[in-house]
Amino acid sequence: MKKVCSPYFDPDFDDLPERIYGPPCRVCIDNDSMEDSTIVKVDSVNKQGLLLEVVQVLTDMNLTISKSYISSDAGWFMDVFHVKDEHGNKLTDQRVINTIQQAIGTKKVSPRSAQPKLYSNEAHYGSEHSTDHSTAIEMSGTDRPGLFSEISAALVDLHCNIVEAHAWSHNARLACVAHISDESTDTPIDDPNRLATIEDHLATVLRATTAVSWSGTGTDNQEVKTGEFLGGESTMTNVERRLHRLMVSVSDFEESPGEIEGDLNSSGFNVDGGCDDQEGKRTVVSVESCDEKGYWIVSIECKDRRRLMFDTVCTLTDMQYVIFHASIGTRDGYAFQEYFIRHIDGYAMNTESEKERVIKCLEAAIERRVCEGVKIELCAENRVGLLSDITRVLRENGLAVVRADVATKGEKAVNAFYVRDISGNEVDMEFVESMKREMGPIKLAVKNVDTTTRPSSPERSRFSIGDMLKTQIERLSQKVIPIK
Secondary structure, eight states: OOOOOOOOOOTTGGGHHHHHHOOOOEEEEEOSSOSSOEEEEEEEEOOTTHHHHHHHHHHHTTOEEEEEEEEOGGGEEEEEEEEEOTTSOOOOOHHHHHHHHHHHHTOOOOTTTTSOOOOOOOTTTOOSSOGGGSEEEEEEEEOOTTHHHHHHHHHHHTTEEEEEEEEEEETTEEEEEEEEEETTTOSOOOOHHHHHHHHHHHHHHHHTOOSOOSSSSSSOOOEEEESGGGOSOOOHHHHHHHHHHHHHHTTTTSOOSSOOOOTTOOOSOBSSSSSOOTTOOOOEEEEEEETTTTEEEEEEEEEOOTTHHHHHHHHHHHTTEEEEEEEEEEETTEEEEEEEEEETTSOOOOSHHHHHHHHHHHHHHHHHTOOOSEEEEEEEEOOTTHHHHHHHHHHHTTEEEEEEEEEEETTEEEEEEEEEETTSSOOOTHHHHHHHHHHOSOEEEEEEOOOBOSOOOTTOOTTHHHHHHHHHHHHHOSOOOOOO
């Protein structure tokens, strides 16, 4: 009888991937040490981009990072995060804890995965449509009054349905990431000729701004792209990372030579935290050298808000800096961040111009996602052209949209806008009745944001706008969507 032999496998073979890419992150969740927060500890072999990946996971779960300690010297990554849920409490849901451990614990950051993932769906305003059923499109350029409305109308003229869109504006620059589908078939648009037509048409809309470029090149940095470049995992932090990059591409960190009030323009004064508060405190970013270790120390003081750590870590990572150590803390509504960084090539900053650019980019990253004014959520039966109609009515009533999140959920369209009066006056309530008349039944909800804007004149109450708007809407609409 012949002897049957089993195939031989090297016992070290199973460990080969870990030796190449490093072991997956080790995650420890401590819910006992602190009374008011949950501690998330992460240990792993360090790779460029790993810190941002971990922060993205925590941010995507709507967790607030109140404190953090980071160290990644000697090739090893060790992080401690103090986190709270969206209500400011410790994490008690075991499913959430398991999700954190699984999402972070499976991270094996290869050089390829360290590259930015450029598309996402927002946690609260995410579309139920898969990104496989729509075509990605991004736009960036100089903002102006009514530009977002013009873009929406142009897509309707091109027989496109806007499945989802997220737009920011800062320093009179615009960045928008959207997903569109064919109006008649509700399928992705993949015909190269049609995509080229869409790009050309939207580029013409963006180029209609008459202001000169502020980039110093003598030409406007208007840009429209469609296609596969936005592929990636569906998380809001990924699309926000792309919005940050688009803003940098149009130099929103540079001061504008004149005040241009765009449809999505933010003045740099904000609601969610940023430049000024009632006591006159300001965002302060400084850079100092640490000659002994060859680091540059970046210090940030600003009003605390959610997603702040993501914005700063994302900016430093995309500027090709490695964060070796960091300390993050909050006190009395203010955030204090300190980063020890070197350039990815191993060198510290060599020139004053590089130092100044880091400061400006971080200041812009802190400011650009925030806004001032009144938050309006609208829910209606989804149809092609709905967004165009909404933004047109807002524009015709003298309201500027300073941020937008647009999505579809089943047969419903859920839109969130931050609006303010272009001329600086109180919001004219006639626009609510106009929207009712022109678009039929529509559910609205208003949130009077905790405004921390520039000092207002005595005759203008900064807190009366939202209260007045909400009173009018509740009178006109029997069902109001609650805002969380």
